[in-house]
Amino acid sequence: MNNADTGWMLLSTALVLLMTPALAFFYGGLVRSKNALNTMMMSFVALGPVAVIWALLGYSLAFAPGSPVIGSLSFAGLRGVGVEAQGAIPHLLFMAFQGTFAIITPALISGAVVERMRFNAYLAFITAWVLLVYAPVAHWVWGGGFLASMGALDFAGGAVVHVNAASAALVAALVVGPRKDYGRHAILPHNVPFTMLGAGLLWFGWFGFNAGSALSAGTTASLAFANTLLAPAAALASWTLIDLLRGGTVTAVGAATAIVVGLVVVTPAAGYISPLSAIVMGAMGAMPSYFALIYRAKTKLDDSLDVVAAHGLGGATGAILTGVFADAAWSGGPSGLLAGHPAQLLTQLVSVVIVLLYSGAATLVILKALALVMPLRIDSRDEKLGLDVSDHGEEAYTHGDGAILVKPRAAAVAPGAAGVVAVPGEDPSTSLGAGGL
Amino acid sequence: MKLIVAIVRPEQLSDVLEQLFHAEVRGLTISRVQGHGGEMEHVENYRGTSVKMALAEKVRLEIGVSNHFVQPTIDAILAGARTGEVGDGKIMVLPIEKIVRIRTGEEDQDAVTPVQSA
Numbered sequence: 001m002n003n004a005d006t007g008w009m010l011l012s013t014a015l016v017l018l019m020t021p022a023l024a025f026f027y028g029g030l031v032r033s034k035n036a037l038n039t040m041m042m043s044f045v046a047l048g049p050v051a052v053i054w055a056l057l058g059y060s061l062a063f064a065p066g067s068p069v070i071g072s073l074s075f076a077g078l079r080g081v082g083v084e085a086q087g088a089i090p091h092l093l094f095m096a097f098q099g100t101f102a103i104i105t106p107a108l109i110s111g112a113v114v115e116r117m118r119f120n121a122y123l124a125f126i127t128a129w130v131l132l133v134y135a136p137v138a139h140w141v142w143g144g145g146f147l148a149s150m151g152a153l154d155f156a157g158g159a160v161v162h163v164n165a166a167s168a169a170l171v172a173a174l175v176v177g178p179r180k181d182y183g184r185h186a187i188l189p190h191n192v193p194f195t196m197l198g199a200g201l202l203w204f205g206w207f208g209f210n211a212g213s214a215l216s217a218g219t220t221a222s223l224a225f226a227n228t229l230l231a232p233a234a235a236l237a238s239w240t241l242i243d244l245l246r247g248g249t250v251t252a253v254g255a256a257t258a259i260v261v262g263l264v265v266v267t268p269a270a271g272y273i274s275p276l277s278a279i280v281m282g283a284m285g286a287m288p289s290y291f292a293l294i295y296r297a298k299t300k301l302d303d304s305l306d307v308v309a310a311h312g313l314g315g316a317t318g319a320i321l322t323g324v325f326a327d328a329a330w331s332g333g334p335s336g337l338l339a340g341h342p343a344q345l346l347t348q349l350v351s352v353v354i355v356l357l358y359s360g361a362a363t364l365v366i367l368k369a370l371a372l373v374m375p376l377r378i379d380s381r382d383e384k385l386g387l388d389v390s391d392h393g394e395e396a397y398t399h400g401d402g403a404i405l406v407k408p409r410a411a412a413v414a415p416g417a418a419g420v421v422a423v424p425g426e427d428p429s430t431s432l433g434a435g436g437l
Numbered sequence: 438m439k440l441i442v443a444i445v446r447p448e449q450l451s452d453v454l455e456q457l458f459h460a461e462v463r464g465l466t467i468s469r470v471q472g473h474g475g476e477m478e479h480v481e482n483y484r485g486t487s488v489k490m491a492l493a494e495k496v497r498l499e500i501g502v503s504n505h506f507v508q509p510t511i512d513a514i515l516a517g518a519r520t521g522e523v524g525d526g527k528i529m530v531l532p533i534e535k536i537v538r539i540r541t542g543e544e545d546q547d548a549v550t551p552v553q554s555a
Contacts, residue, residue: 185451384448393481401471402492
């Protein structure tokens, strides 16, 4: 056990936790104002039930010694997970660090179903998903499962987090169906500054995500840290260049997206590649997502906030390019195509396909099962009104005009009877009269 | 010439505009307003505070039209704005004394006749 390593991991865990509220801002700015709170809550709420279920069960399924396919129940209820060493840091801290990954991964999926999925159904879905999909996939790669034995490289979760969430997002968008207004009316982001704030905070938190995945404070963490700076920078630069070369303008939403794509691309590679490779990877990795975003908007697939284009393609590109750029001189072990080890490329490709197929299939089963007991989407009247009011009974931007305090004894007063607003304890004649507009 | 003032649900605005453009009604002004029209107020909760939202968000359209456009305009608004539930809004038709198009100084009928695009 080493106190420097422990200190860095304490900080990293907090940094990764911040990414979930950051994602709430990133996504929240991109939707219409009537759905702002609902969209932000879809990310925020993962901080509750998902974290609890992770501590009680998910962590054990992912990281307790078990079979190549799944962990076991030996850490269930955090049994045996104490402050003794797990590598260089306390076991409990490792559990918390991994917990922050388990929280943000299902929250990523929400981008595909915003503005129409019922909040209750979403809540049930992500809680089931983290146990049935995230925990086993994390076990395959990081918990000593079969993808780890195969030699698949996934430094901080290109496949485990991003391909996994994006595959689920694709299936969820198809099962829940498109928004009624999709393709009929223009649906515009209501607060682009929120999206930029979210992108900035995501980048900040991502230093913990990638450099923390070294699980120590040494050279590997420093490499991953520098690469987390360089790859998104290169993605942003190449995104900007493509914008300009195509004769367009450099947009703010585009810049925010480019940063996230660059972060996603470098995630699986962060501790395995040279800093120059990180620049190349970031620049190359931005391209598939750039064109996929443009293409997707012309299709019938209402992956509303482009989880597939940003996280799916970015994650897959990053995972595959890891098999090209991994370099033993920097990683201290694994190497890829350019270092004369072409088989790694194939391993990477296989691991992406396996995660993609399992996540998609399991998500389909979970959603179809949930649909048997509860409707997955809100009715069309509520969809028009917005989910903030229908599913949360709040509004993001309210002036408070005409808001009448409901006092406890007011329960007997019929709301809005005959057009008269009765204010308990006040003379009804001062209220708005019948026939008032 | 009449001034048509319509109060509609904000969530129906896109449908109303679509209908109006189909009916070739080209000139209009909208404003975001709040009002109370007898609909059920919904209750919102903020921490321990419950409030009944007595004023609902609405959109007001103002459209100056020549006489033979009054009925098509009303029909278009009805088609776009009606959901069948309390709170769909109102359409009011008011007489107009005079209209002047600022750009040209044209008055009345000429002022509300859309410019034929070249």
